[in-house]
Amino acid sequence: MTGRSAPALLRRPLLWIQLAWIAMLLGFAVGIPIYQAPDEVLHIDRVLAAGRDSGFGEFDERSLSPELTATYDAGFRHRNAPYGAMEAPGGERWNLDALESYEGNQAPNQLAQHPPAYYALTGAVRTAIVSMLPDDTWDFDREVLLLRLLNVAMVAPLPWLCARTARTLGMGVGSATLASLVPLCIPQLAHIGASVNNDNLLLLTSSVTVAAAAEVLSSRLTWGRTLVIGTSVMLALWTKAPAIALVPLVVVVAVQDLRRRRSDWPMVAALGGFLVAGSLYYVRSLLLHGDPVAGRDMGLPSRTTAFQPVDFTLTAMDNFSQSFWGKFGWLWVDLPGTWVH
Structure with a gap:
């Protein structure tokens, strides 16, 4: 198999996988x-x-x-x-x-x-x-x-981004195709992706950051990649706090590139600037409220009984099996207990 024929071989299954993912999202959006x-x-x-x-x-x-x-x-x-x-x-x-x-x-x-x-x-x-x-x-x-x-629209590119990242990291066509299938294997992902939730912008910006970081690790930092990584990670940080997991990745990318090419320090400095800009929301919250992710106390009751491992395990398994399918049908349909059991 030649390097020229590989992308053509990947493109067709990836197209169908991409269309299937969008169809799945639209089904959840309407349903x-x-x-x-x-x-x-x-x-x-x-x-x-x-x-x-x-x-x-x-x-x-x-x-x-x-x-x-x-x-x-x-x-x-x-x-x-x-x-x-x-x-x-x-x-x-x-x-x-x-x-x-x-x-x-x-x-x-x-x-x-x-x-x-x-x-x-x-x-x-x-x-x-x-x-x-x-x-x-x-x-x-x-x-x-x-x-x-x-x-x-925010999460629609996920299969393509997964395949692109896999290919950038040197994986074969088959592995890249399997990578593009990952979003379709998680119904809960489509459920959240088709609803109104800030997780979706976080998913998009995180995926773009990882894909661009893979290109830098396999090649080198350019101003274009600096802009993509910096903008996406800054937007991710301004979307949701879990985006902090992307910061070590950006640091590794910057350090690795700087070790190979010290002349790239202006681009590395620019990445640092994007990280600083992304942290401003949390710095403000820390200065005003004493907590970088200050939240409202909803008055939830505290635990009054001792931890029960068996009950916890059964409840966790039950919730996992429901949430894996996006709890589709669970919240609005009442079924007699005898039918369920």
Whole structure:
């Protein structure tokens, strides 16, 4: 097999794998009942706040938007009546912008401690798209679907990025093809990827960082790769705290390249600048609140019984088996116990 024929051999299966992944994401985007994905209503609330220039506030200042509380109170909170607010035909359902005067019980939004990059980006795109069409086009269920599709776009390149990284690291065509299949082997990944969640921007930026870092380790640092790595890791850090796991990777890439070519120090310094910029949110939180990832105390009850290994194991296995499939069907369908057992 020649080096020229290998990419052509990979391209065809990769295309079908990529299309299958997108189809899987779209299926979840349409099939997941509104607000039933993990913390979806809280993420949507922050997206709406960002798009309306209402600011982000401090981690303990944000409560759910009145309009989201209205649609949530309509039945989506309870699996016995998940479609109460959607009984009206399309065009007659509630519009989020028309519900700002709703005076319900606004629950606290504990996700306000997350950095703002995902919400600012998604909110800006949402505002731009919504403004292109008449207001009566955007019933709240359609707007949630729009936000989900924006998230689908974020995670859609994952199979291609996996294959690219594998090939860059010297793996063969078969191994690269298998690498591209990894996202499809985790239904929960598609479930989260098709819902409104800041994990999706973190997945995209992390994957881009790893792919570009692999190119540097197998070749050398260039200004183009410096810009890609720096921008993606900075955006990842401004999206979610777990992105700190990317910092050691960037440091290794910079040190390894500098050992080989000392003349690359301006690019290495630029990478350091991106890391500093990415840390500013956490530095600010540390200075203001004494904690780099300050969060709201939700008043959860403390453990009152001794640790039970057997109960813990059974519960963990049960939750793992459910969450692996995105708990699809679990939160809104009641089945008689005799059927389940």
